Amino acid sequence: MAIIVDKTQKKRDIALACKDLIIKGGMQEPTISKIAQTAGIGKGTFYEYFKSKDELLFELVSILMREHNIKIEKQLENAENTKEKIKIFSGFFYDKESADLRVLYKMFTGISLLHSHKEMMAFQTECFDAYYLWFEKLIEEGVKNNEIAPEATKMAKGIFATAKGMFIASETTHSIVDLKEELNKYINTLFELLSVKGQ
Amino acid sequence: MAIIVDKTQKKRDIALACKDLIIKGGMQEPTISKIAQTAGIGKGTFYEYFKSKDELLFELVSILMREHNIKIEKQLENAENTKEKIKIFSGFFYDKESADLRVLYKMFTGISLLHSHKEMMAFQTECFDAYYLWFEKLIEEGVKNNEIAPEATKMAKGIFATAKGMFIASETTHSIVDLKEELNKYINTLFELLSVKGQ
Amino acid sequence: MAIIVDKTQKKRDIALACKDLIIKGGMQEPTISKIAQTAGIGKGTFYEYFKSKDELLFELVSILMREHNIKIEKQLENAENTKEKIKIFSGFFYDKESADLRVLYKMFTGISLLHSHKEMMAFQTECFDAYYLWFEKLIEEGVKNNEIAPEATKMAKGIFATAKGMFIASETTHSIVDLKEELNKYINTLFELLSVKGQ
Amino acid sequence: MAIIVDKTQKKRDIALACKDLIIKGGMQEPTISKIAQTAGIGKGTFYEYFKSKDELLFELVSILMREHNIKIEKQLENAENTKEKIKIFSGFFYDKESADLRVLYKMFTGISLLHSHKEMMAFQTECFDAYYLWFEKLIEEGVKNNEIAPEATKMAKGIFATAKGMFIASETTHSIVDLKEELNKYINTLFELLSVKGQ
DNA sequence: TATGAATGAGCATTCATTCAT
DNA sequence: CATGAATGAATGCTCATTCAT
Numbered sequence: 001m002a003i004i005v006d007k008t009q010k011k012r013d014i015a016l017a018c019k020d021l022i023i024k025g026g027m028q029e030p031t032i033s034k035i036a037q038t039a040g041i042g043k044g045t046f047y048e049y050f051k052s053k054d055e056l057l058f059e060l061v062s063i064l065m066r067e068h069n070i071k072i073e074k075q076l077e078n079a080e081n082t083k084e085k086i087k088i089f090s091g092f093f094y095d096k097e098s099a100d101l102r103v104l105y106k107m108f109t110g111i112s113l114l115h116s117h118k119e120m121m122a123f124q125t126e127c128f129d130a131y132y133l134w135f136e137k138l139i140e141e142g143v144k145n146n147e148i149a150p151e152a153t154k155m156a157k158g159i160f161a162t163a164k165g166m167f168i169a170s171e172t173t174h175s176i177v178d179l180k181e182e183l184n185k186y187i188n189t190l191f192e193l194l195s196v197k198g199q
Numbered sequence: 200m201a202i203i204v205d206k207t208q209k210k211r212d213i214a215l216a217c218k219d220l221i222i223k224g225g226m227q228e229p230t231i232s233k234i235a236q237t238a239g240i241g242k243g244t245f246y247e248y249f250k251s252k253d254e255l256l257f258e259l260v261s262i263l264m265r266e267h268n269i270k271i272e273k274q275l276e277n278a279e280n281t282k283e284k285i286k287i288f289s290g291f292f293y294d295k296e297s298a299d300l301r302v303l304y305k306m307f308t309g310i311s312l313l314h315s316h317k318e319m320m321a322f323q324t325e326c327f328d329a330y331y332l333w334f335e336k337l338i339e340e341g342v343k344n345n346e347i348a349p350e351a352t353k354m355a356k357g358i359f360a361t362a363k364g365m366f367i368a369s370e371t372t373h374s375i376v377d378l379k380e381e382l383n384k385y386i387n388t389l390f391e392l393l394s395v396k397g398q
Numbered sequence: 399m400a401i402i403v404d405k406t407q408k409k410r411d412i413a414l415a416c417k418d419l420i421i422k423g424g425m426q427e428p429t430i431s432k433i434a435q436t437a438g439i440g441k442g443t444f445y446e447y448f449k450s451k452d453e454l455l456f457e458l459v460s461i462l463m464r465e466h467n468i469k470i471e472k473q474l475e476n477a478e479n480t481k482e483k484i485k486i487f488s489g490f491f492y493d494k495e496s497a498d499l500r501v502l503y504k505m506f507t508g509i510s511l512l513h514s515h516k517e518m519m520a521f522q523t524e525c526f527d528a529y530y531l532w533f534e535k536l537i538e539e540g541v542k543n544n545e546i547a548p549e550a551t552k553m554a555k556g557i558f559a560t561a562k563g564m565f566i567a568s569e570t571t572h573s574i575v576d577l578k579e580e581l582n583k584y585i586n587t588l589f590e591l592l593s594v595k596g597q
Numbered sequence: 598m599a600i601i602v603d604k605t606q607k608k609r610d611i612a613l614a615c616k617d618l619i620i621k622g623g624m625q626e627p628t629i630s631k632i633a634q635t636a637g638i639g640k641g642t643f644y645e646y647f648k649s650k651d652e653l654l655f656e657l658v659s660i661l662m663r664e665h666n667i668k669i670e671k672q673l674e675n676a677e678n679t680k681e682k683i684k685i686f687s688g689f690f691y692d693k694e695s696a697d698l699r700v701l702y703k704m705f706t707g708i709s710l711l712h713s714h715k716e717m718m719a720f721q722t723e724c725f726d727a728y729y730l731w732f733e734k735l736i737e738e739g740v741k742n743n744e745i746a747p748e749a750t751k752m753a754k755g756i757f758a759t760a761k762g763m764f765i766a767s768e769t770t771h772s773i774v775d776l777k778e779e780l781n782k783y784i785n786t787l788f789e790l791l792s793v794k795g796q
Numbered sequence: 797t798a799t800g801a802a803t804g805a806g807c808a809t810t811c812a813t814t815c816a817t
Numbered sequence: 818c819a820t821g822a823a824t825g826a827a828t829g830c831t832c833a834t835t836c837a838t
Contacts, residue, residue: 028314031833033832036800048798107312109371113309114313149392154384155388158382172312173328176360182357185353186353190357231807402800403800440804442804443801507707509707510707513623519769523772553783556787559760559763560755566761566765584751591748592790629812642820807829807831809829810826813823814823817819
């Protein structure tokens, strides 16, 4: 007669209930007590679903990332050319709609840099491999369609890294004032260079 | 009269004495007690020179960064062309000799992402503005010398960001296996694109 | 389901367990560790029930004060006249049975004078307002019964303050050797003056 | 050839230099460092003149008390009758001019209640014995002059204690709103009772 | 399954005091 | 006489985690 609970769903529910708390207070400020209270569960119950506070962030990033990817995929379908598609990707780093995810991603990266959590690394890998594959496919298509020069294939990872590097720089220094502008300037210039001459 | 101490020098000495401790143990593991003991001073004395553990990292990065810059400047003098110079810059992210600084820089970035410390941000800005200026000057020279196409000037910040983004990726994911190779591949390709045609 | 604890009762229990420790060692000497140990609880548990060491004193005074008031009320029922009743009140400041409470009250007053704690002030007010009301009622009755002159109503607060002032003086100077005697001498004289002439 | 310093005078100077610091920050907040800095001396020098922070308060109260007494003595010379004189005494507890001393006296009493410092007790005794003697003399004169009834002699200490008790109450509870009014009401009523009938 | 009371290791931080110069 | 650099004892407090119910 025991109540059967959908563990996966409840884990999601708990994580989402704490989203704003984490986004506003960071990972340090909110205690497990506060988190449990916010999710409307007991402290012990929290540990039934998460091994640690970090895992909550893990789950949260995972959920929002998936949502984000679905949104992006739809947008990509309507994109006209490769450059457009890359800009849609890059939107992650500056779009208003991705602001929440970005805050969490920032924390996530910070934690990953400080304590080289195996699981986090695995998750990031998983996450980014998918992106890289997307990217590579996307660029291959561009080359096939004669939109861009074949050299572009060698730059797939780099383009993504550029966006990431600019994002980190904009969050940790005052060097990059307008991330969107800077990034677009870079991509536009790169595409000029990559443009198939004679087209 | 009492002993007058060169506070600036002593701060450096304490920081350097703890370098290995921090590099090996990260920022979490070593307690202030351990740090003071390692530096051969009392716990109270530590607080006479540093407001917090974070400030120790701050000082440490500052010192090693300055040393690194001096080394780089010398190398740049002997560099033949712009691509070479950019690779010398990029060396920060993979050279064996910069390994220590890189570990500290990684922690530093992590902390900066997690707690948006005003002072850290200011220091990073200072640090990177210098780099960006170097970069821009360097690329302008390349353009002037007819080594690379004028479009390159629009990519200065981006190139640096690419290196940074790849570094972060290599430290937090398994996506980039050989940072040096990947980065060089990117730079080489970019320079092919940027190469002044007809030369 | 988890154990549900009567927080109020447990707080009382912890406080009472530490009574002697505080009475003998004052507020400075016993550390939180010692206090927790004495109460047979963990250090963390102490903070589950009290925000600070001061709050322990607060609770302790509160408990003993309530007990004391109950005892006093019973004694007052058997008192023959107003003077007698006032002396019963004053007993707080010299009776052997109130010695413990007095020691705590002394610390409490000391802390209140040094750090003007809002909560302590509120508690003292609560405590004393009750006393003043008692006093005023008591004196009004005395006037009604023609025991004492009507002027007495104007002296209610003052009489109480006299006892308090003498107590503080006896604890901080050598000026008042025998508090009981001095206080009784004062009250007796005052009652002679207040006695309704011609009775 | 050593500079000869008037130790007594310098001690006074240091104490007075810190008067405002102590009055505003209490005894806890200002560190010895801050105190030394405020007095324009080195930390070591502070210990040349004072055994502890408490001794600084001791000195300060002592200085201001002496000043206050001189002022009071002058006022007493011009007073017309005993009641007037008692009110001049009581002024200590509510006069605007005594505000500083009162703040220090409050701390002093608090410390005396918390740690029964022998020296503080001795000083308080000395201080109050003088007051009591004054009081007793004052009341004896009142009796001799037929101003007040002979019973008053038995109330000398009590009257002083009343003022003190009301002061403590006004500082630690909300029970006494207007100390001056309450105290005067008490004294006036008492003097009515003490007034020599038939005069 | 859910809970929340109990825990205590663990650490940063303060600051009065000393003493070599 | 004066100093201020050096010290380290001393302690309050947090909070993730456990586990009995």
